Amino acid sequence: xxxxxxxxxxxxxxxxxxxxxxxxxxxxxxxxxxxxxxxxxxxxxxxxxxxxxxxxxxxxxxxxxxxxxxxxxxxxxxxxxxxxxxxxxxxxxxxxxxxxxxxxxxxxxxxxxxxxxxxxxxxxxxxxxxxxxxxxxxxxxxxxxxxxxxxxxxxxxxxxxxxxxxxxxxxxxxxxxxxxxxxxxxxxxxxxxxxxxxxxxxxxxxxxxxxxxxxxxxxxxxxxxxxxxxxxxxxxxxxxxxxxxxxxxxxxxxxxxxxxxxxxxxxxxxxxxxxxxxxxxxxxxxxxxxxxxxxxxxxxx
Numbered sequence: 001x002x003x004x005x006x007x008x009x010x011x012x013x014x015x016x017x018x019x020x021x022x023x024x025x026x027x028x029x030x031x032x033x034x035x036x037x038x039x040x041x042x043x044x045x046x047x048x049x050x051x052x053x054x055x056x057x058x059x060x061x062x063x064x065x066x067x068x069x070x071x072x073x074x075x076x077x078x079x080x081x082x083x084x085x086x087x088x089x090x091x092x093x094x095x096x097x098x099x100x101x102x103x104x105x106x107x108x109x110x111x112x113x114x115x116x117x118x119x120x121x122x123x124x125x126x127x128x129x130x131x132x133x134x135x136x137x138x139x140x141x142x143x144x145x146x147x148x149x150x151x152x153x154x155x156x157x158x159x160x161x162x163x164x165x166x167x168x169x170x171x172x173x174x175x176x177x178x179x180x181x182x183x184x185x186x187x188x189x190x191x192x193x194x195x196x197x198x199x200x201x202x203x204x205x206x207x208x209x210x211x212x213x214x215x216x217x218x219x220x221x222x223x224x225x226x227x228x229x230x231x232x233x234x235x236x237x238x239x240x241x242x243x244x245x246x247x248x249x250x251x252x253x254x255x256x257x258x259x260x261x262x263x264x265x266x267x268x269x270x271x272x273x274x275x276x277x278x279x280x281x282x283x284x285x286x287x288x289x290x291x292x293x294x295x296x297x298x299x300x301x
Contacts, residue, residue, distance in 0.1 A: 003049060004029055007087050016178045020154070028080040035060050049094060057081060057102045074105045113243065114252040120147055122238050124188070129233035131217075134200035138214060138222075139230050141192040146246060148189035149173075150253030150271055153224050153246040159213040164193060175272040183270055 008026060011017045017025075036056045037047045045051050057078075064074055078099070085099035115123075123143045130136035146156060155173045163172040169185050185193070193213075204215040212221035227246055235244055254267050 001033060003088060003093060004033065004084070007084050010087060018154075018176075018178065021176075025080050025083075028077050029084055032060055032077065032081055035063065049088065052098045053096075054098055054101050057099050061102070061105065071105045078102060078104055113248055114255045115242070115244065115248060117256075119240065119242070120252060122240065123147075123234060126238050129230060129237050132203070134196075134203040135217060137192075137196045137200040138204065139234065141189070141196040142214060142227060142230065143234075143249070144189035144192040145171075145185070146249035147253055148186040149183045150250045151183065152176075152250065152272075153227060155272075156246070157212075157214060157222050157224055157227060160211040161197070161213055162211065164197075164213065166190065166194065173272070179272065181269070181272050 004026070007029075008022055011025060012022055036052050039056055039059065040047045040051050060081075061074055061078065064077065069077075082099045082102075085094070085097050088094040089097035089100075124140070124147065128136040128139050130139050142156065145151070149171055151171070151173050152175070155175055158174055159171065164185070165172070169187070169190055170182050171185050173181050173183055175181055197213075201215065204217065204219055206219045208219040210219060210221065214222040214227075216222045216226050224246075231244065231246060234240075250271070254271060257267050257270075258264070
């Protein structure tokens, strides 16, 4: 559909979205458009975007609910549809914004899963998976960087050698929406990255050329799935039964900062959140921690 192509071009050029994000928008909107065009056909109406209204959008959300989609998935789909509808209306391609009056499904309030200091130490100081010493050094550096900086998995695998400033001890990170930010790199993480780069990265390169900081065993840039696999190996080796993902390190980073007196605004900047409300979810984790400490320590709790 021409309108969808134009919208994706707009997102790529004007919003500077990443290829992965554009792919997600395309999948969501293609699924939606196929559904509404089929419904219009069944209703005997013309199969054009001019015929799409809020009732069809709601019917689509109801269909997703019947198919077992989570509320978070519904909210994401609706956000994609709203952006598309708003673009078509504001650019004069449609006479009405068909998704403007559709409410977002209420989201359950969840508390992020985090790790204790003992669990973090197991990853940073315990045995490390990897067939060779080079892979083990790389894996340890990965976990150190994730906990030291709180960066996202996509940001981690996107790091290049030039993004590491060993003098000033920071990383240059390219986040969501291609927004660049600077995050401090702790001395333990810096030492792990230095050891990996100076002693082992060349072995993984196998004579190839790459700007990527973290490499796989073939000398190519490590993928998100590669990091997930390493983490799964590490959990098995350390006999960790809690469900842990790379994002758990990010949650733990934020929670431990908050527990130790950091303010929300600083944490927001470090995490690259555009809204403070996104960061405020970590206050729930901290309140739960304080209540647990109080219950254990107070004689008349």
